[in-house]
Structure formats: structure tokens, C-alpha cells
Amino acid sequence: MTAVDHRSHDHVELDTLARRARWHIVNTVATSKAGHIGGPLSAADLLTALYFRQLRIDPTNPSNPDRDRFILSKGHCAIGLYSVLALRGYFPEEELATFDHGDSRLQGHPDMLLTPGVDASTGSLGQGLSAGAGMALAAKRLEKDFHTWVMVGDGEIEEGMIWETVISAPRFRLDNLTLIIDLNGLQQYGWPRGEGDRFDRSEPMGHVDLEAVFRGFGWQTLSIDGHDWEEILTAYATANERRGVAGTPTVIIANTAKGHGISFTRGTYKWHNGIATTEELELAHSELIAELLLEGNDR
Structure with a gap:
């Protein structure tokens, strides 16, 4: 008897896209012999839902002045963004x-002067939220209704510049600004694992009540499972509904797992970056893509 898939068709489609993005991430880094793995994998679901269901964008006109903006503040995770941009049609997947x-439009950190769909050059951690706040403030002053979204990592929010913008x-009543925290529980270098930590190092913000902190500074807070499509889409819709009417910015605290989606990368700090071996690539392909082929969902 064939098992019945009770997930909605929309969620199945998003899951297929996210799996393809994750395969691009691990395969591209292995091929290029450079890049990051853990952070792009933890953010893949959040990015997929954002680009395929939420952002008002047009890949054929990436500079449309009325488009929504997105800033990947944790710029070392650029391959995750590029994978989703390619799937969305900004440039060929090839x-x-x-x-x-050296001569690529897809550098190790996002470059807004090179890459279609990139709204801000990032890489020096902590700066993306300030740039996003500037874009949101400009929209208010120019009476534009576009929404600015910024993604940061949980290690990144140790940077003081983040909190100046918070x-x-x-x-400035920036209800057209939404911050997404990819709370994946690990950073490249961290304290030893302690009681209550999810993974093999101490969580950068695992012992801080981020909801209370952000509420104290005047933000609307939403806490979600960053790998649950329904929770992600509902949070995005809620944040977007607040645009132009709420008077305060929104933060989505997305609880994710570093390296999510591949068995040997999930929840281990050593896969912050790394080059998968041939055997590891075969395993990743079987977990991400081969299952889709068996299900007839590859598209």
C-alpha cells in the first residue's frame, strides 16, 4: 500500500525546491573547493519560502524600484542565496x-554590483540590519510601500552594530522592516557544549531570551520552527500584514539546525564549512535528490 502524503501540494513543492537548493549548496562547494555549508543549509527553507512565496520581485527586472528588498547579512552563506536565486530564475543554475x-558573478560573499537579485554587498558581519533599516527608512520618506527583509545569524548578533539598529x-516606526534570525545553534568557533545546548558546541544565543529582549526594545516578535513550512509562511504573512500599519518592526526568531537536511552535516560545528568527499556527496544526493526521483517530485 502506498503511503498517503498529508502535506499540502504547496508544501511539497517548497520542500522539493529546498532539497534542490541544499544539493546545489553542498555540490557547488565541493566542486569549487571553497565555501560554507552549515549556515546555508540551515537557512535554505527560510530563503526558499521567502523567494518563492513572499517577496514581491521580478527576476526579469531585478532592479525594479518598487521591489521588496532582501539582505543576507551573514554574507558568508552566499551560496545558499545564490542557489535559491538560480532556482527562482535570476540566472541559470549551471x-x-x-x-x-575569479571571473564569476557569484563571489564568496554577495556583491550587489555583480549579482542579479542581490540588494546589498555583505560579508563583514553585523552590518546588514543597518543597511536594511536605511532602506526601510528611505521607503517611508519616499512614500514607497516595499518591504525590506534582513537575515542574520545567531552568532552574528553578538555584533554591537546589530543592537544599535535594534x-x-x-x-523610526519601521514597520516595513522584518529581521529574520537564523537561530541554528552553532557558530564556527564557540564555547564548549553545556547543559541544555542542542548541538556539539554552546549555542551563541541559546541562553538568552531573545523574544523578551526584542520586545523590550519595541519590536514585534514571532518565534517559529524554521524548518516547518506552515510556521514559516504564517510568520512571513503576519510580518507583511504589519507593514505600513503597526508602527514597529518585526523580528522572526527562526529555530533551525545548522547543516539541516543532510545527515552528516546536521548539528555539528565542524561543518560550518568543509568540502564533501565523493562518498559524502553520494550520500547527500541520495538523501536530497534520489528520494525525490523515487517520489516523482523532481522538477
């Missing part, structure tokens, strides 16, 4: 093979 090459954004 171009991912040029990742981090303090100031509510004062």
Missing part, C-alpha cells in the same frame, strides 16, 4: 559551477 571563481528602528 552558473553555480562558477561559484567563487534600538533605533522602533524610533
Whole structure:
């Protein structure tokens, strides 16, 4: 008897896209012999839902002044963004093979002057939220209704510049600004694992009540499972509904797992970056793509 899939067709489609993005991530990094793995994998579901269901964008006109903006503040996770941009149609998927090459449009960190669909050059951690707040404030002053979204990592929010913007954004009533925290529980270098930590190192913000902190600074907070499509889409819709009417910015605290989606990368700090072996690539392909082929969902 064939098992009945009770997930909605929409969720199945998103899951297929996210699996393909994850395969591009691990395969591209292995081919290019450079890049990051854990952070792009933890963010893949959040990015897929954002680009395929939420952002008002047009890949054929990436510079449309009325488009929604997205900033990947944790710029070292660029291959995750590029994989989703390719799937969304900003450039051919085959171009991912040029990742981090000297003459490529797809550098190791996002470059807004090179890559279609990239709204801000990032890489120095902590700066993306400030740029996003500037875009949101400009939209208010110009009476534009586009929404600015920013993604940061949980290790990244140790940067002081993040908190300067957290303090100031509510004062400017930036309800057209949404911050997504990819709370994946690990950073490249961290304290030894302690009681209550999810993975093999201490969580950068695992012992902080982030919801209470952000509420104290005047933000609307939403806490979700960052690998659950229904929770992701509902949070995005809620944040978007607040645009232009709520008077305060929104933060989505997305609880994710570093390296999610591949058995040997999930929940281990050593896969912050790394080059998969041939055997590991075969395993990743079987977990991400081969199952889709068996289900007839590859598209």
C-alpha cells in the first residue's frame, strides 16, 4: 500500500525546491573547493519560502524600484542565496559551477554590483540590519510601500552594530522592516557544549531570551520552527500584514539546525564549512535528490 502524503501540494513543492537548493549548496562547494555549508543549509527553507512565496520581485527586472528588498547579512552563506536565486530564475543554475571563481558573478560573499537579485554587498558581519533599516527608512520618506527583509545569524548578533539598529528602528516606526534570525545553534568557533545546548558546541544565543529582549526594545516578535513550512509562511504573512500599519518592526526568531537536511552535516560545528568527499556527496544526493526521483517530485 502506498503511503498517503498529508502535506499540502504547496508544501511539497517548497520542500522539493529546498532539497534542490541544499544539493546545489553542498555540490557547488565541493566542486569549487571553497565555501560554507552549515549556515546555508540551515537557512535554505527560510530563503526558499521567502523567494518563492513572499517577496514581491521580478527576476526579469531585478532592479525594479518598487521591489521588496532582501539582505543576507551573514554574507558568508552566499551560496545558499545564490542557489535559491538560480532556482527562482535570476540566472541559470549551471552558473553555480562558477561559484567563487575569479571571473564569476557569484563571489564568496554577495556583491550587489555583480549579482542579479542581490540588494546589498555583505560579508563583514553585523552590518546588514543597518543597511536594511536605511532602506526601510528611505521607503517611508519616499512614500514607497516595499518591504525590506534582513537575515542574520545567531552568532552574528553578538555584533554591537546589530543592537544599535535594534534600538533605533522602533524610533523610526519601521514597520516595513522584518529581521529574520537564523537561530541554528552553532557558530564556527564557540564555547564548549553545556547543559541544555542542542548541538556539539554552546549555542551563541541559546541562553538568552531573545523574544523578551526584542520586545523590550519595541519590536514585534514571532518565534517559529524554521524548518516547518506552515510556521514559516504564517510568520512571513503576519510580518507583511504589519507593514505600513503597526508602527514597529518585526523580528522572526527562526529555530533551525545548522547543516539541516543532510545527515552528516546536521548539528555539528565542524561543518560550518568543509568540502564533501565523493562518498559524502553520494550520500547527500541520495538523501536530497534520489528520494525525490523515487517520489516523482523532481522538477
